Amino acid sequence: METIKTLCPYCGVGCGLEIVQDRNQAWKVRGDRNHPSSHGMVCVKGATVTESIRSDRLLYPMMRDSLDQPFRRASWDEALDTIVDRIQKIRNTTGPDAICLYGSGQCVTEDYYIAQKLMKGCLGTNNFDANSRLCMSSAVSGYVQSFGADGPPCCYDDLELTDCAFIIGSNTAECHPIVFNRLAKYHKKHPNVKMIVVDPRRTPTAEVADLHLAINPGTDIDLLNGIAYLLLRKRAIDPNFIEKSTANFAAFAEVIGSYTPDFVASRCGIAVSDLETAANYWEQSQRVLSLWSMGINQSSEGTAKVRSLINLHLMTGQIAKPGCGPFSLTGQPNAMGGREAGGLSHLLPGYRFVKNAEHRTQVEQFWGIAPGTISPNPGRTAWEMITGLETGEVEMLWIAATNPAVSMPDLERTKAALLRSPFTVYQEAYYPTETSAYAHILLPATQWSEKTGVMTNSERRVTLCSGFDAPSGEARDDWKIFAEVGRRLGFAERFAFDNVSEVYQEFVQLTRGQPCDMTGLSHEYLRQEGPQQWPCRENEPKHPAKEGKRLYADGRFHTPDGLARFAACHSRGLAEPPDANYPFVLTTGRLYGHWHTMTRTGRTDKINQLHPEPFLEIHPRDAAKLKIKEGDLLEVRSTRGKARFPAKVTKAIAPGTLFVPMHWGALWAEGAEANAMTHAASCPDSKQPELKACAVQLVKVGAQLEAEVGELNWAKSAVGVSF
Numbered sequence: 001m002e003t004i005k006t007l008c009p010y011c012g013v014g015c016g017l018e019i020v021q022d023r024n025q026a027w028k029v030r031g032d033r034n035h036p037s038s039h040g041m042v043c044v045k046g047a048t049v050t051e052s053i054r055s056d057r058l059l060y061p062m063m064r065d066s067l068d069q070p071f072r073r074a075s076w077d078e079a080l081d082t083i084v085d086r087i088q089k090i091r092n093t094t095g096p097d098a099i100c101l102y103g104s105g106q107c108v109t110e111d112y113y114i115a116q117k118l119m120k121g122c123l124g125t126n127n128f129d130a131n132s133r134l135c136m137s138s139a140v141s142g143y144v145q146s147f148g149a150d151g152p153p154c155c156y157d158d159l160e161l162t163d164c165a166f167i168i169g170s171n172t173a174e175c176h177p178i179v180f181n182r183l184a185k186y187h188k189k190h191p192n193v194k195m196i197v198v199d200p201r202r203t204p205t206a207e208v209a210d211l212h213l214a215i216n217p218g219t220d221i222d223l224l225n226g227i228a229y230l231l232l233r234k235r236a237i238d239p240n241f242i243e244k245s246t247a248n249f250a251a252f253a254e255v256i257g258s259y260t261p262d263f264v265a266s267r268c269g270i271a272v273s274d275l276e277t278a279a280n281y282w283e284q285s286q287r288v289l290s291l292w293s294m295g296i297n298q299s300s301e302g303t304a305k306v307r308s309l310i311n312l313h314l315m316t317g318q319i320a321k322p323g324c325g326p327f328s329l330t331g332q333p334n335a336m337g338g339r340e341a342g343g344l345s346h347l348l349p350g351y352r353f354v355k356n357a358e359h360r361t362q363v364e365q366f367w368g369i370a371p372g373t374i375s376p377n378p379g380r381t382a383w384e385m386i387t388g389l390e391t392g393e394v395e396m397l398w399i400a401a402t403n404p405a406v407s408m409p410d411l412e413r414t415k416a417a418l419l420r421s422p423f424t425v426y427q428e429a430y431y432p433t434e435t436s437a438y439a440h441i442l443l444p445a446t447q448w449s450e451k452t453g454v455m456t457n458s459e460r461r462v463t464l465c466s467g468f469d470a471p472s473g474e475a476r477d478d479w480k481i482f483a484e485v486g487r488r489l490g491f492a493e494r495f496a497f498d499n500v501s502e503v504y505q506e507f508v509q510l511t512r513g514q515p516c517d518m519t520g521l522s523h524e525y526l527r528q529e530g531p532q533q534w535p536c537r538e539n540e541p542k543h544p545a546k547e548g549k550r551l552y553a554d555g556r557f558h559t560p561d562g563l564a565r566f567a568a569c570h571s572r573g574l575a576e577p578p579d580a581n582y583p584f585v586l587t588t589g590r591l592y593g594h595w596h597t598m599t600r601t602g603r604t605d606k607i608n609q610l611h612p613e614p615f616l617e618i619h620p621r622d623a624a625k626l627k628i629k630e631g632d633l634l635e636v637r638s639t640r641g642k643a644r645f646p647a648k649v650t651k652a653i654a655p656g657t658l659f660v661p662m663h664w665g666a667l668w669a670e671g672a673e674a675n676a677m678t679h680a681a682s683c684p685d686s687k688q689p690e691l692k693a694c695a696v697q698l699v700k701v702g703a704q705l706e707a708e709v710g711e712l713n714w715a716k717s718a719v720g721v722s723f
């Protein structure tokens with residue numbers, strides 16, 4: 001029986017899968033032992049992924065004139081003609097900037113490429129953004145500002161070559177399990193290898209660390225600058241690397257001069273000795289590998305956090321060598337491919353920028369379109385699409401493969417904005433989702449199992465994902481839907497593709513000479529030779545696929561002068577710190593089994609058994625003061641919204657901080673949406689919202705008002721707030 005090779009469609013680790021069909025025609029999945037990223041390993045999500053591929057699928061287009069009407073079945077022709085008519089009407093009246101397309105890191109690279117070509121190269125608006133904006137755009141802007149280009153410089157082999165893993169803002173054990181498996185096995189076998197975990201929660205990741213720094217939320221830059229201060233004081237730096245490969249060290253050194261151990265320990269809420277231990281581990285290691293994820297990225301100072309972490313690698317010269325470097329872990333399976341294909345509203349394909357006139361010209365010439373077709377203005381980001389609906393500036397929102405009615409910050413405001421949308425198209429594999437309630441037109445999309453395309457994982461490794469199942473109902477591939485709309489709008493020659501491999505061929509030509517050069521790749525090559533890391537240039541001797549590649553091995557970066565830039569960043573802290581009325585910091589995160597808003601995993605029995613319901617973590621000290629017992633129903637309130645969760649009393653969370661998982665939307669639990677409380681304050685550089693922290697109050701459900709006030713007072717005293 002044929003074995004199909006593909007990639008897990010869940011997280012950015014990008015584990016290789018093999019799919020076979022059993023005697024009952026059911027699809028079975030196992031890890032692909034030959035995939036260089038995962039060596040045959042899979043976590044529970046990958047192992048159960050085929051269980052939900054045929055459940056609750058959207059089978060045909062549906063339409064309605066207004067959101068208070070029921071959907072009626074429609075033909076593809078009717079749905080597409082309606083969309084095209086609306087686009088033309090808006091283009092001819094308000095203009096193309098009133099049209100927005102919001103995509104997803106679940107899309108394959110070919111989907112991304114065609115979507116952004118339609119918006120940026122045909123309609124003349126850059127309003128194509130993706131949910132990766134909520135996930136890793138701070139990593140993008142941090143790399144770009146420090147190195148001159150996006151792209152994680154490390155590879156997974158570094159997990160087994162490091163002297164010290166510095167994990168910050170990442171519950172790797174639960175959110176990137178196979179990366180963690182590789183690291184944890186190596187750490188266990190080599191007692192001299194250190195693991196530092198920085199996280200306000202004692203997560204399963206922190207459980208196995210040699211040093212857990214449970215810093216106060218929002219003090220990452222204090223900690224990073226504090227470690228830099230100690231390394232500088234110890235002269236544990238690489239002057240040669242700093243001299244030859246970096247710029248702006250003096251300004252950085254001046255800033256970190258004020259991050260003394262006492263100051264940092266007090267800001268972070270940790271012992272000075274622990275801070276010193278962290279700096280000692282860095283000093284004693286020849287190869288420190290930093291891993292980070294949403295805890296750094298989802299912040300109103302996300303870019304500054306990323307750059308402060310990169311600073312440590314630049315000052316110690318610990319980059320571009322085996323076992324060391326700053327390594328972002330992407331959340332979604334193809335967030336990296338989206339970055340490569342121009343899948344954010346400030347990007348063009350091949351790591352180009354819409355603001356760069358030369359880049360626009362290069363892409364316009366390649367596409368054979370008139371000079372000036374591509375707008376010089378960055379388009380709306382994910383959140384700016386929501387605010388555009390509020391103001392009426394956005395007249396059409398097209399959503400593909402994502403679920404903003406759960407995943408956006410400030411959810412009540414988001415839902416109110418979606419309700420105001422004059423025209424929303426929702427292209428999705430599943431029905432219902434929380435977002436389908438806000439759509440005027442539903443378009444059925446094939447999903448991962450039914451279409452072929454390419455995805456890039458966190459270590460820049462590109463895998464061809466071969467479809468193996470027939471499309472459900474009338475579902476079509478996302479790229480084909482975008483291309484068909486383009487053809488019906490009159491741009492037939494720009495979408496003259498017979499198949500998906502031709503789309504990929506066009507895309508890789510746009511990477512020629514760029515940092516992410518993939519001109520040596522094609523569907524055929526990937527099918528024959530297996531997954532490859534970029535850069536992978538045409539006519540260049542091929543690198544053995546089983547060995548990891550690193551960027552910047554020659555000490556030259558993508559800045560105009562080839563020098564990496566130190567950032568001189570002071571800590572600003574949380575955008576919404578706790579106060580007398582909202583005395584707790586609420587942090588949100590992911591669980592081992594569930595994926596994002598549960599569109600797939602909510603339909604997988606094994607995972608629902610693993611994580612049957614949402615919960616709220618509270619420290620025993622806070623719980624005792626508030627007379628809260630395990631399982632009590634608690635209401636969490638921010639200035640924006642509220643939700644209810646049963647209490648989980650645990651020392652895993654620091655006093656004064658609460659944790660809730662972000663997965664459950666209105667479809668899967670009543671009133672338990674983490675983003676009902678979060679806010680949209682964003683990093684000024686990456687425009688990534690601070691989904692990780694907001695100020696909340698806590699009330700035990702059923703208590704009398706007087707009792708609630710009393711509890712609130714207890715809560716205030718729990719975090720030392722005076723009023």
Ligand code: SF4
Pocket residue numbers: 008009010011012013014015038041042043044045046047176177178179
């Ligand atoms: S670690 Fe990520 S990519 Fe690997 S099997 Fe699990 S969810 Fe899939």
